[in-house]
Amino acid sequence: MGKMIYMDHAATTPVHPKVLEAMMPYFTEKYGNPSSVYSVAQEARKAVDEARDKTARALGCRPSEIIFTSGGTESDNAAVRGAALALRQGGDHIITSSVEHHAVLHTCQSLEKQGLEVTYLPVDRYGQVGVDELEGAITDRTSVISIMMANNEVGTIQPIAEIAEVVKSYRQKGRNLVFHSDAVQAAGALDLDVNKWGVDMLSLSAHKFYGPKGTGVLYLRRGTPFTPYQTGGSQERNRRAGTENVPNIVGLATALELAQTHRESASQHSRRLRDRLIEGILSRIERVQLNGHPTNRLPNNVNFVFEFVEGESILLNLDFAGIAASSGSACTSASLDPSHVLLAMGLPAEVAHGSVRFSLGTANTDDDVDYLLSILPGIVAKLRAMSPLTQTPTS
Amino acid sequence: MGKMIYMDHAATTPVHPKVLEAMMPYFTEKYGNPSSVYSVAQEARKAVDEARDKTARALGCRPSEIIFTSGGTESDNAAVRGAALALRQGGDHIITSSVEHHAVLHTCQSLEKQGLEVTYLPVDRYGQVGVDELEGAITDRTSVISIMMANNEVGTIQPIAEIAEVVKSYRQKGRNLVFHSDAVQAAGALDLDVNKWGVDMLSLSAHKFYGPKGTGVLYLRRGTPFTPYQTGGSQERNRRAGTENVPNIVGLATALELAQTHRESASQHSRRLRDRLIEGILSRIERVQLNGHPTNRLPNNVNFVFEFVEGESILLNLDFAGIAASSGSACTSASLDPSHVLLAMGLPAEVAHGSVRFSLGTANTDDDVDYLLSILPGIVAKLRAMSPLTQTPTS
Amino acid sequence: MYSDKVMDHFFNPRNVGMIQEADGVGIAGNPVCGDLLKLFIKVKDDVIEDIKFQTLGCGAAIATSSMVTEMVKGKTLEEAKTVTNAAVAQALGGLPPVKMHCSNLAADAVHKAIEDYEGKRPGKKSRESLFKGEAAEAGVRGGREAPAYDEHLHHEIPEEED
């Protein structure tokens, strides 16, 4: 197979060598439980404290507002459940969007079963939530609003700061609203300053920015109503029980610091390749459509539908040619339903099945883009030739 | 400080070099998301599948009955919440013991706030639950029974198989009861065959048996009512959402296999050192008491109270002398309350504050025990000399 | 994820294409579900002399289409009628559980093609020409009877056998 070109950074990223290096001492040497008093444990405690400081700096918040979790999914579960449960006396209505990650959507559905009400806001054809529509959905019972910062499938960036303004205006009228944003896809691409965005809670996942899998962050603004999701020991100031995953927490903070430091240059790099790739596909292949917002999108996201073909069959051919990409969300590939994001954007199901996402990373090069552009038209042509829907005898 | 003698294996263990070696390829090379279709991801998928097979072999169950989690705390939360929620229609009563880990106890308390009823069974002076007492607590509404396999503080082993018999007899009468056991401390010491024990759910945590922190197992017997705790993507057959922590899952399975292979020899080794340590302390220091069951206890657990002294001040002196031990549960050292386990066993609070736990591991030697026995009496004497309670002017 | 045999049939599909003067045409699947199979058969003396397929779909859909053409080519109609989706999956060395229900419809298409052939023998015409261009909705409704998609619209992940 020779060279492997990885273009699925939205699904996961390799751990950066410097990140792994920072993690290594905590497996076999400084392996203590940070809750213990003796030296080997205090080394672990210190590492976690420093990681918290670093993470707080990246988010422009206080270290005490950082909760380390087991990943983006836990952060989303903890945020939505934690705030909804804490506010249940005064409100039982959640507002979210129909293009959220399943970590938010399925959590909302499970809260519906527990008697809460959820509004799933529609999006426009680019996948964007309307701020007016969101404001119109707020009722006397609304307690939690959860809108992602950037979409994992199509890369569309949501108007988070504007929504925060709306939330703020309701809060000034005395309403107890909590605003959560899933920023799992935003790290490394967007500024993460929680005060600029105006969010009360924010989710991150390390493996999306060259950190380890299985570790995330929940930012929790001081004073935000929150019922702990995972209960047990008094770790994370009683807000997230469980022995701290010390190596991974160190890895997350190291990766986040790297991501923030190189954000501008990495984004520029991705954006250039992204635009070349989009241009190249549009000019080389017919009956394709770029999904997501044309400009207000993540710098590394390319998402197309190729009519008359199915996404997975493209992926398998790409893989055979040494290119790793994704069809819809990797997290839902165990399901065969077409992407809920594309459906929410108004694509017909039969078209949505033909979607492919390329998400670029620091290691991708112009040569990678050239190579992809050299083989993709042939793959699509071959599959279309096999498709019963492209047989247009005369017309 | 020179040599460091680690005697706190119940708090956490170093990662075994072979375990770390098995994990390494999955950080930077085989880093794919197991849910994706391309080759680099399928390597990760295969690794998770193999880890699941290994784990299932260790537990004598089907691979499909294994759910990988973020640790013992998540496993306990998922088990108790997952079964209680699934059975809520037919029952709303949980039976547990007063010596469970906080991961179970605080979860039960949080379910009480949601309207469920919980019976916290008392224990005898050795920390054991009475099977008759447990049976007596079962009501028409009982849905979940959660009793730990072995206690993390005092090492007492619970009559799990006998409790399973009781559960079975109720089930034969048509009752829908689920039996969960927190076996986090049992791995490496006890047989983990879920069918021998007769449990429906079982929790494990890798970092207690020379595996990595932040990864655990929830065994879920086929057919057991279960509402997923963490919702989102369709990982773990829709029973635990979140991108799989591939390196850690590989590490957990490797560690569990090693632990099972060396269980007999490791237990024998620990047991011999344990008994020497217990003997040595009893014969060298006055006014001490062994906590936990004299024989029916984990092979590596030594837990004493030293009257007229406070545990942490012993620990600090031990640490200064190069020995790492623990006072009560490491997970609760951020709290200053005396151990709930010792209180449940009937110790007065002022005595419970003087508890110290030594938990032995494969690296401990006879020399370690000798060294500890050579310094411990002096430490206790020094602290007692400072204590206002040991001033017995005449009597 | 897929067996080597599946990958072989996916990358080197046998009998791709259409038969202009087909004796029978069978359709299975639904593009709304991401899979649409169309099978063409030539029949002589109750034997499937030639068979071709066109498939829009995932790896499993294309591989099962290819596999089934190999399995029934040269077989009598009676033999071909006994082919099942499960047998196709087995011949491919198995399919991932999630693919068993939705993308494993090739045997259905064979049965439909035979039905079409047998229904036509009194003098009916092939409906093949109904399938034109990208008109998906028209396409899938074009068979003699509406294909049984609906049971495929809502997927559940089956209990896997270990």
Place this chain on the structure above:
Amino acid sequence: MYSDKVMDHFFNPRNVGMIQEADGVGIAGNPVCGDLLKLFIKVKDDVIEDIKFQTLGCGAAIATSSMVTEMVKGKTLEEAKTVTNAAVAQALGGLPPVKMHCSNLAADAVHKAIEDYEGKRPGKKSRESLFKGEAAEAGVRGGREAPAYDEHLHHEIPEEED
């Protein structure tokens, strides 16, 4: 967890012991909470001439006991009365938040010892002899007034300042 200064006072506590003919005795803490401090003072011309302590407790309890004896030895009673638990913690370079409330009672014991001294001057006797042996319950109830343990019985983890 602890500062170097705390560790220094813990491992090398200053002024440990008792004063047989103490002018004042002060008790703080409660063994039920894991901490019990007993301070003995010798007073001359309103100055704390000598001070000794006995402490059962954690690292913070022992270190704060030791620290406070250094802080008030040689000071006038009026000066000693202004010592606060917070000042003791500060002099030690800070304490972990979880230890701020429960194990930081040394200044309380100083104030009680001074009260004891001042209350006795009209001719009262020291109650020191009540503290005998391991009778913890008797012990802690032995002061002139029942020490204010109760607010320490239920600990909460304080909001930490960053």
